[in-house]
Amino acid sequence: MRQFAIRMGLAALVAGLAVGSLGPLGSGAAWAASAENGKLAFMKHGCFQCHGTLGQGSVVTSGGKVLTDTQLPYESFQVFVRTTNRAMPPYSEKILSNDDLADIYAYLTSIPKAADYKTIPLLNQ
C-alpha cells in the first residue's frame, strides 16, 4: 500500500509537470486535469482492460496501439475517443465526462517513457 501511495504521489507530480506542458495544445478542461484522478478514471471506465494499466496496449485488444507517453495532441485524443467507429467503441460525454477524459489524458502523458529495451538484459538474450 505504501508503495502504491508513493507511486501515486510520483504520478501526480509528473502529471503536474505534464499538464503544465500541455500549453496551447490543451483545452480548458485539459489545463485543469489531474493525472491522479485520471488514473482512477482510466480504471473506472475500463480503459485499462484493453490498454493495460500503463497504456502499454496489446496486439489482441488494442490492435497494438500504445498510449504510454502518447504524442497525440489532446484535441485529437478527444475526437478519437468521442467518435471512433473502429474496434474501440466511442465514449460519449454521457458515459465519460470531459473532465474525466482530460484527466485520463493527463494520466497517460504522465507515465514515464519505457526504458530502452537494449538496457533490459531479459530482452537481449
Added chain:
Amino acid sequence: MTRRRDPKVSRRGFLSGAAVAGAAVTAQGTGYAATGAESKPVDAPRLPSAVRPDARVAAAEVGTPKEMAKDNGAAGSDFMVDVIKTLDIEYLPCNPASSFRGIHESLINYGGNKKPEFLTCAHEESAVAMCHGYFKVAGKPLMTLVHGTVGLQHAAMAVYNAWCDRVPVIIMGGNDLDAAHRPPGVPTFHSAQDINAMVRDFTKWDDTPVSLQHFAQSFVRAYRIAMTPPYEPVALALDAGLQEHPIHENGEKLHIPKYVAATPPAGDANAVREAARLLANAERPVIVADRAARTPNGVKLLVELAELLQAPVVDQGGRMNFPNTHHLRRPPAVIGQADVVIGLELADYWATVNAFIDNGENDGHGLQESRIKPGTKLISINSVELLTKSNYQDFQRFQTVDIGMPADAEATLPALIEAVKAAIPNDRKAAIEKRGEAFRKAKAEAHDRTRALAAIGWDAQPISTARLTAELWPHIKDLDWSMVGSDRQMSNWASRLWPMEKHYHHLGGPGGYGVGYNLPAAVGAALANRALGRFSVNLQTDGDFMYAPGVLWTAARHKIPMLTVMHNNRGYHQEVMHVQRMSNRRNRVASLGNDLGPIGTRIENPDIDYAKLAASMGWWSAGPITDPNELASTFKKAVEVVKSGQPALVDVVTQPR
C-alpha cells in the same frame, strides 16, 4: 443387447436390492404377473419399462455390492480389449461409470492396464480435452469411456472443441440399450435409444455395435475414419450387455480386422499445376497457414515452399506451421500487398481476406472491409471441405476462391513444391531472391519493435504479460521445451519473444473456443511430452482454469510433470469489452458493482488462491506473485520441481492482456 439375467436374481448381484424392490413393486399391484417378462399385464395401465427409483432401489445402487454370480467363459469386453490393443492406444483418460463397468474391469485386469492405461479423471470434459492435447503432441489418438448420457453430456463441449480443431478422439459411451432388461433406477437415467445423437453433429462418424464382431469392425473403422484427414472425433455406443456377455454364448468366430492407415487426400493434379503457375508468376505471393502442418514434416514442407518462392508466411496459429525465427514469417498485414494468396487449411478464409469491425454500424451488423487488393487471386487447399455438416456452422462465411482444392494441405504440398519448381521461369529467379532480402531486413526491424513494446510497463503491477514471458524464458530455453497451453490471451508474447521452430513449441488453441479447454489439454499434451523427455510449460488463464480444475489432481496422481504459470487477471476479459461495447453503443455507463469490470465479468471478491488450490491436489505451488522481481527466483524453483517429475504451479497476478 440384453444383460443376461437369472430369472430369480438379477445377474447384477449388487442389485439384489433392486430385485427385492422389483418384487415390492409387483406386490403393490403393478398389474404384472411375477413370473417373467412374457407375462401380460392385467387390467392396469401400462407402465414404462423401468420405473423411477424408490429409496430401496437408490440404496441398492449406492450400497455395498454382494457377491456376484460367476460368468462362464471369457467376457465380451475381454475381446473388446483385444481389439483395442491392436491399435496401440497408450492411455485412457476417463471418469469411471457403471455403464462401462464390464470393459473397465477387462481393461485393468485382463488387459493389465497397459495400452491403454487408465488415467483417472474428475470430469469427462477433462478426459476428452486431455485426449485432444495429447494428440497434438504425439500425433496418435487416445480413447475415452463415458457414461452414455450424463457422461457424454459432460464431455460434449470438449468433443466440440476437438471437432473444430480437427483432432481425432475415440469416444465410447456405455449404454444399457435393452430397456426391458436394463437394471432399474440410475442405469435407466443413464441410458438412451441413441446416445450418439447428442454429438452426431460434431463427430465424423458413430456407430452402435450390437455384436462383438460388429464392435471389432466398428472400432477399427472408427480409428481409421478418425485418422484420415480431416481428423475428427468419432463415437461408439458400447452396450452394457455386450460387454458383460460371455463370448461363447454368441457362437461367433471372432476376428479382428487389421488396421491399415488411409492415404490422406491430396489435391487434384491439374489444380495443383494451376496453383503453382499462379504462385510462380506472382509478384507478391503470400502463404497463409492455419492447421496446415499436421505433422513435423508439414513444417519442413511449408518452409521449403516458402523459400522456393521467397514468399512471406502468415501463421494463424492453429498449429505451429512455420518457425517464428524464419525471415519469411510475417504478420497478417502482408496479405494486403498480395497479388496471390494461398490458404492452407484455413478455419476462416473469409476473415483472412476481410476485416470485420464490431462497431454497431450497418444496422448493428458491423463493418466489413476487404483486406486485399482488387484482383488478388485466391487459392485454397482445405480438407475440411470434404466434411461439412449443417447444424454447427464452424465453416464460417462463404469466400469465393479462384482455385479451391478440397484436399489435405500437407499431403498436397510435395506435389505443389515440385510443380512450383517446374513453373518458376528462369528470368524470375533473381527477382524472387531479391524479394527474400527485403523480408530479412523487415524481420530484423520487427524483432526490435517487439522488444521495445515488451519494455513498456516492465515494472508494472499487476505484472505485464510481456515481463512474465521474458522472465520465464531463461529458465526453459536450454531445455527441450514445449508450450502446451495457448498464449493468445497473453497478447501472444511467448510466440513473439520465444523462438519457436519445432512443431511442439506451439500447439494452437481449442478450436471451438469452448472455455475450459486449456488446462486439461495442457495436461494431455504434457502426458505426451513426458514419454519424450520434454519440459512442458503451460500459460494458463484463470477463467479457463476454473471450469474443471480437478484435472490438476489427475496430473499429480499420474505424475505428469508440467509447469503451469497463471495469467491471473481476475476476469473473463473477453467479455469485459463486449459488455463495455454494448453499454457504449446504447449510451449507458457500464455498471461495475464493486469490481473493476462490468458486473458479471470479474473473478474477484474473493480472489481465488490458485496456489492453494493446486497444493490441495498434490502440486508444488507458489504465489500469488504481484512483484515482478520475485518471478525469477520462483520460476527457478518451480522448474527444478518439474524436472524432478512433478507438476508445479506459479500464480502470477497479471495485466488484463
